[in-house]
Amino acid sequence: MTVVADKPELLTEAFQNIQSDVDSAFDAFLPVPQDSRARLVEAMRYAAIGAGKRVRPLLVVATADLFGVNRSAAVNAGCAVEAIHAYSLIHDDLPCMDDDELRHGKPTVHRAFDEATAVLAGDCLHALAFDILTQPDTSTDPFVRAELVGALAKASGHDGMAGGQMMDIVAGEQDYDLRQVTRLQQLKTGALLAASVEMGAVLGRVPPEGRTQLRAYARDIGLSFQIADDLLDVEGDEGKAGKALRKDEAQGKATFVTLMGVDAARRQAGMLVEQAADHLASHGDDARLLIELARFIVKRDH
Template identity: 45%
Template sequence: MYDFAADIADCALAVETALDRHLTAARLSGPGPAADRLVAAMRHGSLNGGKRLRPLLVRQTATIFGVPPAQSLLAGLAIEAVHCYSLIHDDLPAMDDDDLRRGRPTVHKAYDEATAILAGDALLTHAFGLLSHPDCHPDSSVRIALVSELVAGSGAGGMAGGQMRDIEGETAPLDASGIATMQAMKTGALIRASVRIGALLGNADPRALSALTAYAEAAGRAFQLADDILDVTATPEAMGKATGKDASQGKQTLVARVGVDAARAELKLIINEALSALRTFGPKADGLRATARYFGSREN
């Protein structure tokens, strides 16, 4: 019987332990010595918090194809490094201007803006070093595919581009299609990359990869919609950060267009769509099913 609580806790501990081991001056140096302040800021923005959902998706997907968790960990770390970089940069005054993240001061508040920018830059850069390392996968062609997948998920056609569309939406209102595109890029693209990277680690065939991609795209929409609902309904204490900022900043969301009740109804439909995409995988995909359901029920 699959145990989601045990799986997410075990994955979070494995990621935390590995990040703690990797984010040191000794590991990050070369050709010159890594600056202690930069390393400290990278650690502040990465350790002691977060549910590590993206590495969990890598792990759960790879498990479908018989890849043990230890062998998917480095790829999960790479995606988590990109996610943490994005949070550090999102919190900057020029972006979302947040003072708290996971109940602690954001990196630019704990250090300064310049250090926060560099900490994000370094996390992003080292992510690709993790994917390209032979320990990530013995086949160099697979490692190249992993790098390409993370580029697609995090670049101008993915997360970074989605953030740009989000900023543009503050002054040029988006229609429903525009909101969907923005959110699929800003949040969904990295979730999509997480699942597809797990499938690539397991040498998934094209049909399996297509089904898992459909799952991932629906799961990404569910995650973002749940986040938008929580921004309206949750307390700052529950979220570990400020809430109600979407409306105050003129952010374009489905919740703002249709209201909370209609958004919750849509969330259920999206989760069912994600679950339907997994029907061919049987019990092996129970982890991914549990994560999709979790996306719809989370409270922070």
């Protein structure tokens, strides 16, 4: 067991800082053009600025911090992951996908703008992610830039996030067992969380053979994140969540909660978080932010 003490105030401050830094960075990346693309960029800004907890950027920054990486470089890489996350939410919310009306407590992009603009704004945030990663501000070392792009492209495509989303779409027609639900979630949610940690390590010039413990941490928090999401879907408050809940049950989808029950799911999530913390033992007190973040992931109410 890790000996690092609970320090929730550390996490609160870290969230405030990353939310402010990510918002400022997107504001700078996305000036509104003086032509008929204005509506498109406004939609990108609506989705990317002032929304979301910024768990993924914080993972990038907190991992990069272990290795003394320049903060603005890590914030840039965090924005790239967040741009991918934001595009995926826009597309997942579309009428032909989950048909959601609310996200982060405000109308979804296709409701606030229109469907065509939502599709394009998602596509443009997708491209922006890779544009950001190839800027010298993110890293002056092209090897690092290329490795960041590779990690993010792999984690977001058909062998990652979007592949998991496809498995989720057909979940209602299929009787997934615990192994298949775990696989689905490793792709849909876990891949991008793992990429966040990986990219922090890439920025820190940690060679692949030195990333074993960080990857184990990322795998455990990815799974506990999704178990916590499934618990929130059953027990959460729609007002706090800022989106519709209890959709899995209505669609007859297997989740960790339907397969394991509420109590076992909660125990499993708690166990995974402590296991995640143990993987970082060699970093001692330096890892306290990553450990607080892991604990937050299962305790959060939204």
